[in-house]
Amino acid sequence: MSTPTPVPTSNRAGVIVRLRGELRFLSAHLVRRFVPPPTLSDVAGTGLTMALVDGQVLAIIPVGPRGAALTVCEVGGELVGLLGADPEAVGFFEPDGAGVTFDGQNAPELDVAELVRASARGTFEQEAEA
Amino acid sequence: MSRISDAERQRLAERLAEAVRASTDAEQASGQAQAQAARQAAEVEGLLEGGERLALRGRDLRASVQELRDTLERGRLSTLNAALEGARLGEVAGKALMAMTEEVRSALGRSADVLDDHATRVAELERERERLVLALGPLADAARAVASEVMRAAERSRSQQEALAELSLELRDQFGVDPELGGLVARASREAADLLDTLKALEARGAHSEARELLARISALSKSRTDES
Numbered sequence: 047m048s049t050p051t052p053v054p055t056s057n058r059a060g061v062i063v064r065l066r067g068e069l070r071f072l073s074a075h076l077v078r079r080f081v082p083p084p085t086l087s088d089v090a091g092t093g094l095t096m097a098l099v100d101g102q103v104l105a106i107i108p109v110g111p112r113g114a115a116l117t118v119c120e121v122g123g124e125l126v127g128l129l130g131a132d133p134e135a136v137g138f139f140e141p142d143g144a145g146v147t148f149d150g151q152n153a154p155e156l157d158v159a160e161l162v163r164a165s166a167r168g169t170f171e172q173e174a175e176a
Numbered sequence: 177m178s179r180i181s182d183a184e185r186q187r188l189a190e191r192l193a194e195a196v197r198a199s200t201d202a203e204q205a206s207g208q209a210q211a212q213a214a215r216q217a218a219e220v221e222g223l224l225e226g227g228e229r230l231a232l233r234g235r236d237l238r239a240s241v242q243e244l245r246d247t248l249e250r251g252r253l254s255t256l257n258a259a260l261e262g263a264r265l266g267e268v269a270g271k272a273l274m275a276m277t278e279e280v281r282s283a284l285g286r287s288a289d290v291l292d293d294h295a296t297r298v299a300e301l302e303r304e305r306e307r308l309v310l311a312l313g314p315l316a317d318a319a320r321a322v323a324s325e326v327m328r329a330a331e332r333s334r335s336q337q338e339a340l341a342e343l344s345l346e347l348r349d350q351f352g353v354d355p356e357l358g359g360l361v362a363r364a365s366r367e368a369a370d371l372l373d374t375l376k377a378l379e380a381r382g383a384h385s386e387a388r389e390l391l392a393r394i395s396a397l398s399k400s401r402t403d404e405s
Contacts (some may be wrong), residue, residue: 059263059270061256076262080253082246115253136259137274138267 054107057138063117063131066110069153070131073147078118078125078156080133086103093168106164119158126162180351188351189358192344196355199337206330213326217319224316227309234302241295248288255281 059074084097086106095106099118102125106116110130117128139146145154180188259277262270347353371394378387 057267061260061263061266074260077260079260080258081251082250114249115256131257133253136256136263136277138263 056141058141058146059138060136060146061117061133062135062139062146062153063128063156064134065131065156069134069148069151070120070156071139071148071153072131072156072167074136076119076121077119080117081116083112083114083116083129084127086129094165099127105162105165105166107161109161119154121159121162124162126158128158128161131156180343184349185353186358186361188347188353189355192340192353192355193359193362196344197342197359198331203330203333203337206333207325208306209326210323210330213319213323217316217323220312220316220319224312225307227305227312230305231302231309234298234305237298238295241291243299244291245288245295248284248291251284252281252288255284368382 058071061072061074061077063070063072081099081163084099087096088094089096095108096103097106097116098104099116104118104125104127106127106129108129113132114134117131117133118119119126119128133150139153140146141147142152143154147153255277259274259281262273262277265271265273344353344355375387375390378384378390
């Protein structure tokens with residue numbers, strides 16, 4: 047009797063989040079975990095927001111209203127928290143262009159690296175203005 | 177002392193006796209009304225206190241509902257984290273984990289719905305309680321006002337009784353009017369009249385011997401009383 051070999055599928059593993067009412071997709075290899083929204087601390091003069099999550103200090107990128115969860119992602123070996131991206135579903139989703147299909151709707155992929163860069167640029171611009 | 181006739185004295189005594197009796201009745205009724213009003217006021221106050229206690233219970237319930245909601249949310253996040261692990265394992269290897277987390281998440285979702293229903297009912301109960309307390313407020317005011325009015329009425333009744341007692345003393349000193357004696361004489365008159373009516377009724381029914389026997393007993397009683405005095 048032979049063991050059935052797993053059939054690879056083209057579905058994408060990841061998370062569907064709702065961001066300002068819109069569905070977005072986050073790849074599973076990017077998302078580390080979900081935690082309850084922590085207490086936030088603004089870093090004076092930088093425009094950065096930090097939070098202590100499970101003993102680690104994370105940079106927080108607010109992408110929407112506070113919501114029910116903080117989505118912790120890993121970008122370039124660094125952990126960042128997305129606040130306001132509420133997880134709706136986790137699983138395997140049919141690819142659809144740059145994103146996936148969820149409940150018959152297109153959920154474009156959320157570019158977390160770009161969000162981090164935009165956040166950093168905002169900080170740099172503030173430093174330059176100062 | 178006696179500047180009025182015996183008949184007038186007797187009439188005054190009877191009137192005074194009636195006034196004293198009416199005053200005593202009024203004071204008794206007043207006392208009962210006072211006790212009743214105080215009891216009602218206390219009951220309404222008790223209901224208001226019950227309303228306050230219910231408000232505290234409602235606050236506790238809301239707090240526990242919130243705690244449960246937070247717990248369910250933490251559970252939901254845990255299932256999402258487990259599902260994330262399943263997704264990383266791959267569509268085949270992570271299938272069982274994904275299925276289990278989906279089931280748990282579904283159960284948590286149902287629990288959250290039930291909790292929302294409970295929260296709605298708790299809110300409804302709170303609104304009902306507020307309506308009751310609002311309705312009880314004027315009732316409590318009214319009960320307090322009635323209790324206070326009844327107390328004043330009882331004080332007035334006592335004053336009247338004291339005034340009546342003073343009047344009785346004055347009438348006894350000035351005219352020898354004794355309401356107790358007057359009352360007894362009036363009662364004896366009424367009873368004598370009743371006795372005569374009974375005798376007439378016996379004779380009318382032909383019970384002459386019984387009537388005579390009754391008359392004989394009255395005579396004997398009257399004679400013995402005369403002899404004693």
